[in-house]
Structure formats: C-alpha cells, structure tokens
Amino acid sequence: MQTAQRNSLRLLQWMMVASLALPLALFAFASAVSWVSIHETADREIERALDVAHEHALKVFETIDRSLSEIAEIIRHVSDADIVAREQALHLRLKQLVASLPQVKSVWIFDARGRALVNSLVVPAPEIDFSDRDYFRTHVAGDVGTYIGEALTPRPPYQGAAFFGVSRRRPSKDDSFTGVIQTSVLPEYFESYYARIGRESGSFFAVGRADGTVLARFPATGRDIRLDRGGPIGKLIAADPKAGLITVTSPVDGIERRLGYQRLAEYPIYVSAGLATSAIHARWLSTMSQHLIFGAPATALLFALLGLALRRTRHLHFEAEKRRQAEEALKHGQRLEALGRLTGGVAHDFNNLLTVIRASVDLLRRPDLPEARRLRYIEAISDTVTRAAKLTGQLLAFARRQTLKPEIFDVGRNLQTLSEMIATLIGSRIEIVILGPEEPCFVNADAGQFETAIINMAVNARDAIEGRGRLTIAVGMAASLPNAAPLSQNPYGYVAVSVADTGSGIPPDQLERIFEPFFTTKQAGHGTGLGLSQVFGFAKQSGGEVVVASEVGKGSIFTLYLPRTAGSGKLRQRPAADTQAVDGSGMSVLVVEDNAEVGQFATDALAELGYATKLVGNATHALEELEAGAEQFDAVFTDVVMPGMSGIELAQEIRRCHPDLPVVLTSGYSHVLSEHGSYGFELLQKPYSIEQLSRVLHRIGPRKVKRANEVS
Structure with a gap:
C-alpha cells in the first residue's frame, strides 16, 4: 500500500511540477514569439513611415530645385x-x-x-x-x-x-x-507634416544633412542639433550609408529609439523615422499582461495571436497581390492605348497611300487610256511607294531600329550645303539665319538621317511661325549631354545643332508628347506627326540627345546633340535621282528570297535587263547551288530575314568559302542590321526599284573568274 501511496504522491508531485513547468514553458515560448513579432511589426511600420517621409522630402526638394531652375x-x-x-x-x-x-x-x-x-x-x-x-x-x-x-x-x-x-x-x-x-x-513645414503622420505613441521623424545637422524633427526641440559624425549614430550610419534600421540612444533627449534612415538619392539629405523602444516594449508588455491575466487560457491566447498574425499577414499579402494586379492592368492598358494610337496612325497613313495606289491601278486597267495619263498614274504609284518607304523609315527611326550608315562629316559644311533646300522649304516670308561654328565639327553619323532630322526640325519651326518670322540654325560645341550620367559622356564632347524659331511656342502640357509618333497639334491633313519622332530616334540611336525649350508666344529651340569625333570628313554629296537601269550584259545572279512574289519580281525584272538569274527560297538551297557550281554566278542577291539561316549568316558563309563572290543584302528591317550594321556587305533597302538593284549589281562588277567551257 505504501508503495502505491508513494507512487501516487510521486505522481502528484510530477503533476504539480508539470502544472508549473508547462505553463512557464508556454509563457516563455509565447513571450519570445511575441517579442520577435512585435519588433518585426514595428520595423515594418517604421519602414512604411520612412517611405512616406522619404517620398515627401524628395518631392519637396525636387519642387524647390525646379523653382530654382x-x-x-x-x-x-x-x-x-x-x-x-x-x-x-x-x-x-x-x-x-x-x-x-x-x-x-x-x-x-x-x-x-x-x-x-x-x-x-x-x-x-x-x-x-x-x-x-x-x-x-x-x-x-x-x-x-x-x-x-x-x-x-x-x-x-x-x-x-x-x-x-x-x-x-x-x-x-x-x-x-x-x-x-x-x-x-x-523646418516647421516638415514638423507639422510629421505631426500629422506621427500619431503612434513614441513616433519620431527627422530630416537632416549628411554632415549631421538636423534641419527638422518631430517631436520638435527648441535648439539647434548637430550630430557628431564620429559618434555612435554616425558610425552606425557610416556602416550602411544609403539606408538601414538601427537602435540608438538620442544624444538630444536621451531616448532610445528603433530608427530607420534613408538618404535622398540626389541630395545630401537623410530622412529618418522611428519609434521609441519604450513604446515597442510597452506593446510587448501589454500583450504579455493579457497572458498573465488570463493565465490558464495562455495556450489558446497564443494560438489566437498566431492566428491573428497569420490572418493579418495573409491579408497584407492579399492586398499586395491585388495592388500588383491593378498596376499590371494599368500598365497593360497604357501599352494597349499607345499601341492603338500607333496602329491607328500607321493604318491611317498607309490607307491613304494604298488608296492612291489602288485608284491608279484601277485607272490603268481602263481601255484606250492615253499615254500621258498612263505615265501620270505610273508616276503616282512610284511616288506613293516612295512616300510609304519614307513613312516606314520614320517609324523605324523613332523605334531606333533603322539601319544607319555612319560616316565622318563636318556638320557646319553639310548645314551650309543644306541651307538652300531649307530656304526653299521654309519660304521667303521667314528669314533664315545660319550660324556656323568657329572650327570644324566632325561627327560619325548617318549623314542622310542627319539632313532629314534638320529638315524635319526646320519644317516644324516653319509651321509654328504665323506669317513673318525668323528661323535661326546654329552649330556649336557642348561638353556633355544634358541630364546624362557622367560615365556615359563622350570624351570628345558633342556637337549641338540648335533650331530656334519665333513661332507660337509649345504649351507645357504638350512638351512631353511632342516626340510621340503621330502626335501633332496641326490640323488634319497638315502633318503626320512623325517628323520629330524621326529626330528623336536618330539622336538616340546615334548616341546623342534632342532637347526642347519653349515658351508660349516666344518660340521654341530644338537642340540636337551628336557625339563629336576626332578626324576629318568630306562634304556629303547628295545622291542623285534614280537614273536609267544598267544593262546586265549576261551577268549571272543567284537570288535568295523566301517571299516567292518578291523573288519572282526581282528575277523577272533582272531578266528584262539582260541578267541571268537563279531563284532559291532559302539559304540552305543557296549553299547547295554554290556547292554544285559557284563559278556560274557573278553575284549573290539575298534577303536578310529568312527562316532558318539568315541572309547575314549566308553572306558570311559565302565570304568564308567563296571570298571572290560578291554578296548584296536586302531588307526592309532587321534588328541585327540596326544593331550591328551590314558587316561590310552591300545593302539595298526595301522597297527598292529595279534601277537601284541594277546599279548596285553593276557597281560590284562581275566576277573575274575563268569559266571552264572546254571539254578536255
């Protein structure tokens, strides 16, 4: 019996110990979890408050900066x-x-x-x-x-x-x-703002300079404050100078705080937000007092708190996901709007061009059409195709996907050569002033695209001038691009070409949209809205920039920046108009084109001019033809964009295997060409005329190879 009693007492003792140890262990565990959770929550609150204070300070200083400007x-x-x-x-x-x-x-x-x-x-x-x-x-x-x-x-x-x-x-x-x-x-402006957002007990906000001078703080103090950069706070910030979370005791009021700080990206200013650690501890004590009060249901309370924390976290994640989806939907809508505007503009202009072509074709089908009218309709089709090619080129220029042909030329000399054309386009009612540079200004850029950009800016200035006025085109030097990072600057500086007018100016709400394709303030039918887009794309793709300064009623100044280069160039010779096609004289050409209609057009047209042609549909078949007998061809004319092996890859393979066989590339657009050029091969842009094609083939000349026609 005693043994049974001792066993019963021992069991009661263990149950007593357990009744004390288990609640104590649960309480300790709950205390630790609560401590970590409350401090993490406090850190998140500090980071959110810091984000608000940082955005507010950044906008304030940016507004002041713009006012100074x-x-x-x-x-x-x-x-x-x-x-x-x-x-x-x-x-x-x-x-x-x-x-x-x-x-x-x-x-x-x-x-x-x-x-x-x-x-x-x-x-x-x-x-x-x-x-x-x-x-x-x-x-x-x-x-x-x-x-x-x-x-x-x-x-x-x-x-x-x-x-x-x-x-x-x-x-x-x-x-x-x-x-x-x-x-x-x-400073009281910041302090009053911090007072409005700092409603939590123990909240703290401050804005100060990087040297430790406090400009404004909440709660406010009645004396100037300068923190020692070599002190404890300065050393902690020096360890992570951009942003961080630290726990420090303020030398001003002696209060220990959990403090978040962040530097404004463009200014030597720090913004900080924090909570007094006593306030954080008070939260923890308040939470744990509930455990002490209810005692027995401590475990249930712990689960409730964890459940509450889980639900709160899920709610925060759910709200964040909803916000992300809303932002994605907004961006998608903006992309669709921009795409719709671009598509609509392209469709409108191309439909106009197609209307001219369709009408001309229908009229050409009429019987007994006089020769003069037939020639006029053919000329209309040719001019319309040229306009369509120009429209495509302007779109590629804006997208920075055009194939540039850089050459070194003197901007001042080219501008003088271009001045007569500008005077003709502008008209006699507008005075033109050309201010050349004091020394040669050489750039390595596409001279044709440069001239197009100058003409587009001049025409835009002409349209902004009502009646009489003045157009001033000046060439000068610039050490750097405006608003560009120092590391991205050109070591030789930049050539700046400014086009200033005395026109009506541009309203401020339209300045950010003037380079958008198809955006124009002109009346319907008086502009495509692609001129300035071409200037923008050409400048960006050439490593330069275009900026505009304008005031309503006082005119505008467009400035085109191009990277300056060392060396010398020659005066650009303007290409002559299309001449007659060059006879092929039996020259043999291998035509590689995956579009059957385009390929058939090229081979038929060349055949009419006396060229011998062979048409294949892809690069693989072309290589097979060359392997069977490369000596039978004097040149290869290949499209760039084809399924499988591209035209550039084909040309490089021909250069490797048949170095004396010339290759001519053709393409309407290729991202490889726009980024890397034509790799030294001749390039003919689509749409091309048969005259252009025959001149290119005539320029490269037939291969000087000996054909083995004798039977041994």
Missing part, C-alpha cells in the same frame, strides 16, 4: 543693373512663386557681394550684407550645384520662424561667380 532661367544672362531695374516685376514673380509653395518662406537673388538684388518679401531689397551666410559663401569658390544649408534665424529687421537655405549659383556666360539664388525653407 525656373528662377535661374528668368534671370539667365541678366545683369545686376537690369535685375534692379526690374525689381518690382521680379518681386511680384517671386512672391507669386512663394505663395504656391507652402514649404518656402522667401526667395532671394543676391549679387556677387552678398547684397540682395530682389526678394519675395519687400521692395526695395534692404541694404544688408548676407555674404557670411552659408548658403552664399559655399558658392563663391566654385559651382557646387544645389546646396542645402544649416538651420538659421532671420536677420534683423526680418523676423519670424527659423529657416534653412536651398541655393544655387546664378548662371553666367563665362561660369564666373555673379551671385546666388536662394530659397528659405521652413
């Missing part, structure tokens, strides 16, 4: 005396600018001595020396771009809230120091 353009090349003379008008302009920007307190324009020429506060500007301010003296030694200064207090007689300056050098023709443009930005 606008002011710089207003006073570009304007002397101090002229600024003072226009002080009242400039004051009103600056005051209007400040009224539209709640984050800006005032805007100032200073001369080279630090004296205010005009500001947005009062007229006239006070005779006060501001040269000791950091936003001024930083720019004296050199151009540092946009400078963001320290937090300052107004200098008497001015009063009001503290501010920090955002400034730039005033533009000058010779890059000399002529003064500073400065905006006074209100």
Whole structure:
C-alpha cells in the first residue's frame, strides 16, 4: 500500500511540477514569439513611415530645385543693373512663386557681394550684407550645384520662424561667380507634416544633412542639433550609408529609439523615422499582461495571436497581390492605348497611300487610256511607294531600329550645303539665319538621317511661325549631354545643332508628347506627326540627345546633340535621282528570297535587263547551288530575314568559302542590321526599284573568274 501511496504522491508531485513547468514553458515560448513579432511589426511600420517621409522630402526638394531652375532661367544672362531695374516685376514673380509653395518662406537673388538684388518679401531689397551666410559663401569658390544649408534665424529687421537655405549659383556666360539664388525653407513645414503622420505613441521623424545637422524633427526641440559624425549614430550610419534600421540612444533627449534612415538619392539629405523602444516594449508588455491575466487560457491566447498574425499577414499579402494586379492592368492598358494610337496612325497613313495606289491601278486597267495619263498614274504609284518607304523609315527611326550608315562629316559644311533646300522649304516670308561654328565639327553619323532630322526640325519651326518670322540654325560645341550620367559622356564632347524659331511656342502640357509618333497639334491633313519622332530616334540611336525649350508666344529651340569625333570628313554629296537601269550584259545572279512574289519580281525584272538569274527560297538551297557550281554566278542577291539561316549568316558563309563572290543584302528591317550594321556587305533597302538593284549589281562588277567551257 505504501508503495502505491508513494507512487501516487510521486505522481502528484510530477503533476504539480508539470502544472508549473508547462505553463512557464508556454509563457516563455509565447513571450519570445511575441517579442520577435512585435519588433518585426514595428520595423515594418517604421519602414512604411520612412517611405512616406522619404517620398515627401524628395518631392519637396525636387519642387524647390525646379523653382530654382525656373528662377535661374528668368534671370539667365541678366545683369545686376537690369535685375534692379526690374525689381518690382521680379518681386511680384517671386512672391507669386512663394505663395504656391507652402514649404518656402522667401526667395532671394543676391549679387556677387552678398547684397540682395530682389526678394519675395519687400521692395526695395534692404541694404544688408548676407555674404557670411552659408548658403552664399559655399558658392563663391566654385559651382557646387544645389546646396542645402544649416538651420538659421532671420536677420534683423526680418523676423519670424527659423529657416534653412536651398541655393544655387546664378548662371553666367563665362561660369564666373555673379551671385546666388536662394530659397528659405521652413523646418516647421516638415514638423507639422510629421505631426500629422506621427500619431503612434513614441513616433519620431527627422530630416537632416549628411554632415549631421538636423534641419527638422518631430517631436520638435527648441535648439539647434548637430550630430557628431564620429559618434555612435554616425558610425552606425557610416556602416550602411544609403539606408538601414538601427537602435540608438538620442544624444538630444536621451531616448532610445528603433530608427530607420534613408538618404535622398540626389541630395545630401537623410530622412529618418522611428519609434521609441519604450513604446515597442510597452506593446510587448501589454500583450504579455493579457497572458498573465488570463493565465490558464495562455495556450489558446497564443494560438489566437498566431492566428491573428497569420490572418493579418495573409491579408497584407492579399492586398499586395491585388495592388500588383491593378498596376499590371494599368500598365497593360497604357501599352494597349499607345499601341492603338500607333496602329491607328500607321493604318491611317498607309490607307491613304494604298488608296492612291489602288485608284491608279484601277485607272490603268481602263481601255484606250492615253499615254500621258498612263505615265501620270505610273508616276503616282512610284511616288506613293516612295512616300510609304519614307513613312516606314520614320517609324523605324523613332523605334531606333533603322539601319544607319555612319560616316565622318563636318556638320557646319553639310548645314551650309543644306541651307538652300531649307530656304526653299521654309519660304521667303521667314528669314533664315545660319550660324556656323568657329572650327570644324566632325561627327560619325548617318549623314542622310542627319539632313532629314534638320529638315524635319526646320519644317516644324516653319509651321509654328504665323506669317513673318525668323528661323535661326546654329552649330556649336557642348561638353556633355544634358541630364546624362557622367560615365556615359563622350570624351570628345558633342556637337549641338540648335533650331530656334519665333513661332507660337509649345504649351507645357504638350512638351512631353511632342516626340510621340503621330502626335501633332496641326490640323488634319497638315502633318503626320512623325517628323520629330524621326529626330528623336536618330539622336538616340546615334548616341546623342534632342532637347526642347519653349515658351508660349516666344518660340521654341530644338537642340540636337551628336557625339563629336576626332578626324576629318568630306562634304556629303547628295545622291542623285534614280537614273536609267544598267544593262546586265549576261551577268549571272543567284537570288535568295523566301517571299516567292518578291523573288519572282526581282528575277523577272533582272531578266528584262539582260541578267541571268537563279531563284532559291532559302539559304540552305543557296549553299547547295554554290556547292554544285559557284563559278556560274557573278553575284549573290539575298534577303536578310529568312527562316532558318539568315541572309547575314549566308553572306558570311559565302565570304568564308567563296571570298571572290560578291554578296548584296536586302531588307526592309532587321534588328541585327540596326544593331550591328551590314558587316561590310552591300545593302539595298526595301522597297527598292529595279534601277537601284541594277546599279548596285553593276557597281560590284562581275566576277573575274575563268569559266571552264572546254571539254578536255
């Protein structure tokens, strides 16, 4: 019996231990899980708040930067005396600018001595020396771009809230120091915004410079703050200078916080958001107190919390997936809209061209048609095909898929040669001014596409001028492309060709669309909307850029940048119009074309001119013909885009096996040609005329091979 009792007591003891150990183990496990979960949730909240604060700060500084650029353009090349003379008008302009920007307190324009020429506060500007301010003296030694200064207090007689300056050098023709443009930005603007979004207990936000100067923070403090870059916070940020999450104790108020920071991509500014660790711990204690209060149902509560966390995570993932699908649907819709506009434009123009061709063909079928009218309809078909080829070329130019034929030429000389054609296109009512460069400007580009681009810009300028006006075409040098990364710049610089008009200008809401294909502000029937698209595509594919500056009522300036090259070139000779076809004189040509109708046209036409031809449908059959007897052919004429082996691959194989057999390529479009060129082979663009084909074959000449016709 005692043994049974001892066993019963021992069992009760173990049950007591178990009744204590199991809840304690579950409580410890729940505490650990809760600790990790709450800290991860807090980190996600900090990252979301940081994203909001980062986007807000970025937009604020970008808006201020654009305002500085606008002011710089207003006073570009304007002397101090002229600024003072226009002080009242400039004051009103600056005051209007400040009224539209709640984050800006005032805007100032200073001369080279630090004296205010005009500001947005009062007229006239006070005779006060501001040269000791950091936003001024930083720019004296050199151009540092946009400078963001320290937090300052107004200098008497001015009063009001503290501010920090955002400034730039005033533009000058010779890059000399002529003064500073400065905006006074209100830290309280950031603080009030952070107060609105920082509703969580222990929330913290700050924006400051990379040197540790705090410009604004929430909760706000009544004194200037500058963090030591060599201190604990500075060392943690230095380990990961772009962005990160750290736990630090603030030297300002002694509060430990979980802090997220991120640097603005284009500015020496950091934005931070965080939560006091005491607030995070309070959340954890609040959660665990519920376990302590309910005790026995601790396990059930743990499962409920885990279930809640799972459901919350699934909900977040579900919302993220819905947002992703919505974004994909929006992008798809935008792509369809753009494709629809492009397809509609192509269909409209090609239908017009096909209408001319169809009508001409129908009229040619009429019996007893006079010879003069027959020739006129044939000429209409030929002209329409040329226009269709030009339309295709413009589309390929915009898509940067045209096959360029670069050559080294002097832009100034080519422009002088082109001036007579431009004068004819523009008309006598518009004065044309050509400003050539002081020295030769050589580029390595497609001269034909260059001339087309200049003509397109000139015609666009002509259409913008109502009545009489002036068109100025100037050639100059540029050290770099506008808005391009330094590493992508050309070491020789760039040649800039600007086309300026005194026309009506371009509304700001249309500036971003002017290079879109088929976008035009002209009336129906007065433009295809492809001229500027060709300029855009040619510039991009040539490694350059095209930019536009315009103001409504004051005209526009289009500037085409092309990479400058060392060396010399020759004056481009404009190709002559099609001449008569060249007789083949028995020259034998192997025609390789997968389109039976195109191939039959080529062979029939060449046969009419006295060429001996052999037509095959692909590269494999062509190689078989050459293997059977390559000496029977004087040239190979092959399409580029074919199933299986391409025309370029066929030409390279012929060059390897039959080096003395010339090859002529033909293609309407090939991405290989647009990216790598024709690999040294002759290239004839589709659609081609029989005259063009015969001249190319005549130029390469028949093979000088001895044909074995004698029987041994």
